[in-house]
Amino acid sequence: MQVFKFGGASVKDIEGIKNLTKIVQSHGTNQILIVISAMGKMTNRLEDLTKAYVKGDENCHAIFEEIKAFHFDVLNALFEDHQNPIFNEVANTFVEIEWLLEEEASDPADYLYDQIVSIGEMVSTKIVAAYLNQVGVFTIWVDARNYIQTDNNYKDANVNWEKTEHEIQKHLPSFLDKGIVVTQGFVGGTSENFTSTLGREGSDYSAAIFSACLNVESLTIWKDVPGVLNADPKWFDETEKIDQLSYHDAIELTYYGATVIHPKTIKPLQNKGIPLFVRSFITPEGEGTKISNVNIPLPIPSFIFKVNQVLISIFPRDYSFIIEKNLSNIFSLFHKNKVKVNTMLNSALSFSVSVDDSDKIDALLKDLSETYKVKYNKGLELVTIRYYNQNTIDRVIIDKTVLLEVKSRHTCQIVMRDKVSS
Numbered sequence: 001m002q003v004f005k006f007g008g009a010s011v012k013d014i015e016g017i018k019n020l021t022k023i024v025q026s027h028g029t030n031q032i033l034i035v036i037s038a039m040g041k042m043t044n045r046l047e048d049l050t051k052a053y054v055k056g057d058e059n060c061h062a063i064f065e066e067i068k069a070f071h072f073d074v075l076n077a078l079f080e081d082h083q084n085p086i087f088n089e090v091a092n093t094f095v096e097i098e099w100l101l102e103e104e105a106s107d108p109a110d111y112l113y114d115q116i117v118s119i120g121e122m123v124s125t126k127i128v129a130a131y132l133n134q135v136g137v138f139t140i141w142v143d144a145r146n147y148i149q150t151d152n153n154y155k156d157a158n159v160n161w162e163k164t165e166h167e168i169q170k171h172l173p174s175f176l177d178k179g180i181v182v183t184q185g186f187v188g189g190t191s192e193n194f195t196s197t198l199g200r201e202g203s204d205y206s207a208a209i210f211s212a213c214l215n216v217e218s219l220t221i222w223k224d225v226p227g228v229l230n231a232d233p234k235w236f237d238e239t240e241k242i243d244q245l246s247y248h249d250a251i252e253l254t255y256y257g258a259t260v261i262h263p264k265t266i267k268p269l270q271n272k273g274i275p276l277f278v279r280s281f282i283t284p285e286g287e288g289t290k291i292s293n294v295n296i297p298l299p300i301p302s303f304i305f306k307v308n309q310v311l312i313s314i315f316p317r318d319y320s321f322i323i324e325k326n327l328s329n330i331f332s333l334f335h336k337n338k339v340k341v342n343t344m345l346n347s348a349l350s351f352s353v354s355v356d357d358s359d360k361i362d363a364l365l366k367d368l369s370e371t372y373k374v375k376y377n378k379g380l381e382l383v384t385i386r387y388y389n390q391n392t393i394d395r396v397i398i399d400k401t402v403l404l405e406v407k408s409r410h411t412c413q414i415v416m417r418d419k420v421s422s
């Protein structure tokens, strides 16, 4: 039994869906569960729709019609027979959201977000399952909300592993005996039967949850890159593919922000010893990267690049040391404001952190300023180098001013900005 995960980039258009079909056909149709994300950047557009709805913006209707039209264009291109029940199924899915949009947005925004944004995965999986059926690959469409059981922490729901494992193990093996199971990434269901989501880019994590609960042979995530590279090709030229990666290094890389895999993906797989393959849907014959229980360090230095960083420096007003009591208070304020620390460094009288810039930062700075003197710089870059050496550091700081550098045995983190030319 294996699990495949196809993300938004792989199903962004009809060619993508046809390519997915070829990949699935080339693997035989026995005992495969496929987890699929919303098409292309559809989740971003659904976020726009939710914002417009919550604000009562008049754009709301136009965005909804655009999203519907996009999916019906895909249906028209994939299915010649307009009597195919998929047309009604997709229409009915949109009607559910239409009813919601007709009412005033009185429910909490995060709850509304999940009810609306999840529709991207509902519709994409219905379309792909119907297309696979049309070309003779028998599929069973499964609603992930009945299996991935979560709390009601909407937008970033926590999985109830016991219930989830129970539901998956009770029903899915018999479905997998009959055909390919197609289900959604990113979405879950609460005990009150509302839709929840697992956090942006969470489909990799969904695939790991299904994999762990079914104890599969392997999980393969199909991406637009040949595998895990030593840097994001969007930022770095001359990247190299890593053939084998330990779970440990994979967790470190994703924790520091390597966006090729969602950070929560590795743990459930590591716990069960299930290998994760990252392979290219563009060149599916390539072997990709195998992430497993090997005990080998990364063969080459790896770079993780983050922009839009804010470096916050915090000083006790009374010149007291940065000791446990202050640190505990400072961390509780980061926790309260849901701001994740990307790197940190403390001295006797100051504590500095780099965080992603977002709409949460103003509230955090206000909370910190009540007790501490606070200084901050925006618009910075953070580079993390795993298995660094001086050459690699020199390479990334050319024409940069370094504001903070933190080193451990294997990892170096540098917060920097472009040098201002004089």
Ligand SMILES: Nc1ncnc2c1ncn2[C@@H]1O[C@H](COP(=O)(O)OP(=O)(O)O)[C@@H](O)[C@H]1O
Residues within 6 Å of the ligand: 006, 007, 008, 009, 010, 201, 222, 223, 224, 225, 227, 228, 229, 230, 231, 232, 233, 234, 258, 259, 260, 261
């Ligand atoms: N170390 C890395 N190796 C490969 N790709 C990376 C790495 N770090 C970041 N990426 C980025 O991850 C992208 C693939 O992930 P993503 O766009 O989330 O896929 P999907 O949404 O289709 O699942 C690549 O296009 C690449 O830009």
Ligand SMILES: N[C@@H](CC(=O)OP(=O)(O)O)C(=O)O
Residues within 6 Å of the ligand: 006, 007, 008, 009, 037, 038, 043, 044, 120, 185, 186, 199, 200, 201, 202, 203, 204
């Ligand atoms: N569609 C969701 C979930 C997801 O993981 O998508 P992708 O696999 O395209 O990153 C998002 O964009 O956040």
